[in-house]
């Protein structure tokens with residue numbers, strides 16, 4: 001039984017009152033992301049029953065197969081964010097170009113990955129939605145340290161909404177009985193160290209020697225490996241249990257695979273806010289990089305401070 005449940009809506013309003021950077025416009029946007037992700041969650045849950053899983057048969061401009069749920073989630077986020085009147089521009093992982101909302105008085109640019117890890121959907125493996133919000137004044141290509149808010153929703157064994165607006169990281173679990181996200185993980189702090197390492201080790205032959213040595217060394221200790229292949233799930237586990245997640249550069253993908261503005265920077269912001277360490281290209285802080293274009297890629301390492309330092313000692 002709940003004694004004193006705090007809904008995401010209550011929390012957003014309180015955050016707006018306490019924090020100078022959080023405005024009514026931002027609260028409206030985050031509240032709308034809450035609404036959209038509840039709808040996506042309902043569809044994900046029923047996806048084995050209705051004609052919504054599988055590929056559309058289309059390939060996006062980046063060569064990825066477009067899943068039906070990708071298309072659905074992308075359109076829903078797009079239309080519902082636009083309808084708030086708070087948006088100046090929208091950038092989606094599924095779309096080659098940004099969309100500037102015509103005649104909008106909105107102040108915000110929202111970057112989103114509508115369905116992260118969507119190739120996992122058919123196998124009933126967790127997938128997510130990732131978002132990152134900037135003020136329009138800095139233009140489209142701002143450094144990650146200009147993010148006003150960032151977060152993700154993980155459609156897993158339960159549905160959790162995790163976000164930061166620069167004063168800590170908080171997680172809210174969807175109570176399906178009442179249809180509300182309730183504060184379940186206040187002030188998330190990543191453990192100082194953890195046993196889990198998370199990397200697609202099939203790519204090991206394509207990694208540089210330093211990384212190969214680091215991975216070899218991990219096997220001499222008491223490490224355990226976990227890899228979902230959905231960034232939102234692998235990063236969420238790292239926030240909760242500690243350890244390290246790596247999606248590094250390789251000879252196959254010298255720039256890395258993940259998108260700086262759509263995947264790496266929101267998680268880097270969350271990681272630092274949770275007391276962890278995040279590394280991008282050349283093992284530098286990804287938040288201090290000026291992006292060359294909206295879909296620029298980046299290597300990514302995030303995790304517990306001790307694990308990240310151990311990784312750096314091999315560089």
Ligand code: AHM
Pocket residue numbers: 064093113115116117118119200229230231232234247257
């Ligand atoms: P997606 O957004 O098209 O689903 O791709 C991104 C996903 C991340 O969620 C995950 O960390 C990564 O790709 C996994 O890549 P790989 O399968 O190459 O290990």
Ligand code: MG
Pocket residue numbers: 093113115116117231263
């Ligand atoms: Mg993704």
